Amino acid sequence: MSHPGSGQREEHMQVISREVGPATQGGVTRLWTPVWTYAVATLILVCSLFPIYHMVLVSIKSDGELAQPSLFPRSPTLQRYLDVIQQKHMLVTHFRRQLLNSTVLSLGTAILTLGISTTCAYAISRLRFPGRKAIFRASLFTYMVPSSFIVIPFYGLMVKYGLVNSYASVILAETTFATPYCIWVLSEFFKTIPIEIEEAAIVDGAGRLRIFTAIVLPLTAPALVALGMYAFIFAWNEFLYVLVLMNSNQLFTVPVGLSWYLNQDSIPWGMMMAESTLFSIPPIIFYYLFQRYMVSGLALGAVK
Amino acid sequence: MMPFGKGAVWGREAWKSYLFVLPFLSIFAAFIAYPLLSEIYYSFTRYEIGVAPRFVGLKNFINLLNDSDYRQSVINSLIYVGIGVNVKLGLALLIAIFLNREFRGRSLVQSLFLLPWAAATISSLLSFRWMLDTDYGVLNSLLESVGFGKIQWLGQYSTAMSIILVYHIWKYLPFWTLIFLSGLKGIPPDIYEAGRVDGATPVQLLRWVTLPMIKGLYIVCTLISAIWTMGDFITVYLMTGGGPGQSTNVVATVAYRFAFRFGEFDNASASFVLLFPVMMIIIVFVIRKLEGGHAAY
Numbered sequence: 001m002s003h004p005g006s007g008q009r010e011e012h013m014q015v016i017s018r019e020v021g022p023a024t025q026g027g028v029t030r031l032w033t034p035v036w037t038y039a040v041a042t043l044i045l046v047c048s049l050f051p052i053y054h055m056v057l058v059s060i061k062s063d064g065e066l067a068q069p070s071l072f073p074r075s076p077t078l079q080r081y082l083d084v085i086q087q088k089h090m091l092v093t094h095f096r097r098q099l100l101n102s103t104v105l106s107l108g109t110a111i112l113t114l115g116i117s118t119t120c121a122y123a124i125s126r127l128r129f130p131g132r133k134a135i136f137r138a139s140l141f142t143y144m145v146p147s148s149f150i151v152i153p154f155y156g157l158m159v160k161y162g163l164v165n166s167y168a169s170v171i172l173a174e175t176t177f178a179t180p181y182c183i184w185v186l187s188e189f190f191k192t193i194p195i196e197i198e199e200a201a202i203v204d205g206a207g208r209l210r211i212f213t214a215i216v217l218p219l220t221a222p223a224l225v226a227l228g229m230y231a232f233i234f235a236w237n238e239f240l241y242v243l244v245l246m247n248s249n250q251l252f253t254v255p256v257g258l259s260w261y262l263n264q265d266s267i268p269w270g271m272m273m274a275e276s277t278l279f280s281i282p283p284i285i286f287y288y289l290f291q292r293y294m295v296s297g298l299a300l301g302a303v304k
Numbered sequence: 305m306m307p308f309g310k311g312a313v314w315g316r317e318a319w320k321s322y323l324f325v326l327p328f329l330s331i332f333a334a335f336i337a338y339p340l341l342s343e344i345y346y347s348f349t350r351y352e353i354g355v356a357p358r359f360v361g362l363k364n365f366i367n368l369l370n371d372s373d374y375r376q377s378v379i380n381s382l383i384y385v386g387i388g389v390n391v392k393l394g395l396a397l398l399i400a401i402f403l404n405r406e407f408r409g410r411s412l413v414q415s416l417f418l419l420p421w422a423a424a425t426i427s428s429l430l431s432f433r434w435m436l437d438t439d440y441g442v443l444n445s446l447l448e449s450v451g452f453g454k455i456q457w458l459g460q461y462s463t464a465m466s467i468i469l470v471y472h473i474w475k476y477l478p479f480w481t482l483i484f485l486s487g488l489k490g491i492p493p494d495i496y497e498a499g500r501v502d503g504a505t506p507v508q509l510l511r512w513v514t515l516p517m518i519k520g521l522y523i524v525c526t527l528i529s530a531i532w533t534m535g536d537f538i539t540v541y542l543m544t545g546g547g548p549g550q551s552t553n554v555v556a557t558v559a560y561r562f563a564f565r566f567g568e569f570d571n572a573s574a575s576f577v578l579l580f581p582v583m584m585i586i587i588v589f590v591i592r593k594l595e596g597g598h599a600a601y
Contacts, residue, residue, distance in 0.1 A: 033407075040402060041413045048420050048474065054442060055431035069445030116327040123324035130318075135325050137591055138332050144528060144587050145336065146535020148556040149576045152563050153339035153346065159353055176335040179328060208320060237425045239538045240556075244564065255426035259542055262433075269434045276427035287422035288415070 055280075059273035066270055080274035089271055091261060094249045101246075102236060102253040102279075104167060109174040109235035110228040117179045118224065121186035122212055126198070136187070143180035147173070148240055155244050169245045174235040182227045189223050190216065226290040233283045254279045344580070346573035353569055364574035373550045374575060377558035381534060381579075383465065384472070384554055389529045392473045393480055397522065400484035401514065414485075421478035429542050432471050433458075461551045464544045468552060472539055480525060487521040488514065524593055527586045534579060555579060 058066065060076040084092050123129070124136050154173060155164075163169040193216060201211050217224070242256045249257065254275070261272050347364055349357035368374045403414050420428060435442050436457040444454045458464045491514065499509050537556040540546065546553040546561065553561070555575055563572035 037405070037407045041407075041409070044399060044402075045413060045416055048417055048478070051428050051431045051435065051474065052419055052423055054435055055427060058431075058434060067440045069442045069449070071442075116331065119324040120328035123321050127321040127324065128318075129321035132321075132325075135329065138336075139328065140591050140594065141587055142332060142336050144531050144590065145340075145583070146532055146556075148535040148537045148559075149579070149583070150336070150339040150343060152559070152569055152572050152576065153343040154335065155563075156342070156346075156353065156569065157335075157339065172331070172335060176331050179331065183328065212324075239426065239541075240560075244560075255424070258426050258430065262542070262545075269437075269440075272430055273434065276424070276430050280423040280427040283424055284419070284422045287418060291415070291418070 055273050056277055058270055059277050061270065063270065080270050081278065084271065084275050084278060089268070091264065091268060092271065092275065094252070094257060095254070095275065097250060098252050098254045098257040099279075101167075101251060102255075105170050105174065105238075105242075105253060106232040106235040108167060108171040109178060110231040112171060112175045113178045113182055113231035114224055114228050116175065117182035117186055117227070118217065118220070119212075120179075121183045122190055122216060124183065125187040125190040126195075127208075136183075139180040139183045142176065143184065147177045151240055151244055154241075158245060164245055165247055165251055170235075170238065170241055173241045173245070174231070174238055178231040178234040182231065185227060186220070186223065189220060193219050229286045229290055233286055236283055340580075343573045344577055346570055347577040349570055351570040351573070352567050357570075360570075364570050365578065367571060368574055368578065371571075373553060373561075374555075374558055376551060377553040377555050377575075378578075380465065380540075380552060381554045384469065384536070384540075385530050385533045388469050388472045389526060389533050391469070392477055393522065393526055393529060395473065396477055396480035397484050397518070399477070399481045400488055401510065403481070403485055404488045417481070418478045420475055425475065425538060426542070428475060429471065429538070432467070433543065436467060458544050459548055461548065464548065464552045468540055468543050471543060472533070472536070475539075476529075480529065483525060484518065484521070487518050491517045520593070524590055527590050531583055531586050534583070 057071070057073060059080055060078065061070075061073045062075045062077050065074060083089050084095055087093050087095050120135070120139070124132055158164050158169045163172075197215060198211050201215055206214070237255070238253070239255050239259070242253045243259075246252055246256065249260075252260070258272060258275060258279070261267055346357060348359060348361060350360045350363075351357040399417070403410060403417075434440075436444075438444060438454055438456050438459070441457075443457070448454065455463065457467055495513050495517075496509055499513055504512070535556055536554070537560065540552060540554050540557045541560070544552045546557050550558070550561075555578075559572040559575035562568040562575060
């Protein structure tokens, strides 16, 4: 979430660096600064992009080329994408079902997370009651606990209540771990809404709930969309909880379905890379749409 | 940094506030507090799913300390956290400082640099595995073309552990870089201006302005990243599956193995519970630091 006013700061800094930037400090610097800057930038980008490029490359190489180390496809093909989508290979017979599972679980998590975090964040930033500090601490605590640390008792709990193999079990787990970040960001966000707006509404006789739904939430809409995406991707990437809580091909999400390939004697890498590429498209689109909102609340809080 | 703004005092109606926090409190109680406490309880019992737990004292912990797989997993977790977190955050800070400068194409570089973090975890993990394939992987092919022999990257402890670290750093570097970048942007530009007026060189500004200003954030990030890395499961599980043998397991994968391969939910719980003190100390320290409100200074 972008810090209120950080945009102005950013512009201000740019102005300054234009005025007295290192490039104005003499001929040699002026020549070498760009050279080493782009050399470093290229090195960073090659390292970070190569594995992604490799994934797409393998997915479009023809079968004959798969075993060759060439870095460019000679006769690229989209056949594997078609095979995956049409479920034409014995190993992808559940792809569409698993994609649906991933989508349902992620959507469920996003909706539930938003519901829980908006109300809680509003109370933390706007209402005064005994224990609100403790509640915020509980949420920071949850933010930091690694989800794997409690997968054993969580599984036990789900067995006890007959929720193993249900969407609900995974959605509850993901919501629990996605909520604290949203509470953190939203409670900072609510603080930036002028309290006078709400006070005026109180004078007009509006109740708290009405103020919350009719005034605060609409003002928060862009942040809510971004946080909804955060929760969506959080669940989209989940692996351990689905592995533990879901017990059949029909119920797996795409990541767990994909991991099943690794048990094959001969791993169909081309097919796997096509499926991996398809599965990465939604999160990549989300990140780029909401990049400026995705800067963590962690930094937001800590640099204050 | 505590986000407590000006608030409304409700007087007699203060109880209504609790309606707003009730949903979060419920999931916290049911899915964080209760599981954590029951895990501690399980670690002192004989416990298999479907059978009522029976108190056995410290037996599970003694089992674990005598279990060479578990001891190895603790060592690996220490390596994973110790090297992984420090290299990752050190690089992240360097890249953040690099990206905080003005140059043409900077925002394009920054956007592309985010890609490893944006792409699904499973996708890049599998891409790494295929790159590392002994017979057909692109890495060995490149090595062969310059005259080296084939290396079984995931077939021996030292290289397998290194690959796990490389993947971890590669995957999470952009996230921490972004955080440091927003931290750097939060440093008031007046300080740099004042420094320049006094004739400070860019290196001096970095040493005496940037680093002291970012220190608090860096420490908090190191600690948070240490806890998260300690709990990472998917990297080791899918990269090596704990192999070769059981040599590259971390605590999370060895506990998974106890629970879901052998049904030993007691040993699995105890594996995690042994890490609880470290986790609690770090979390309490971080919360204090954040509440102090001067984490950046």
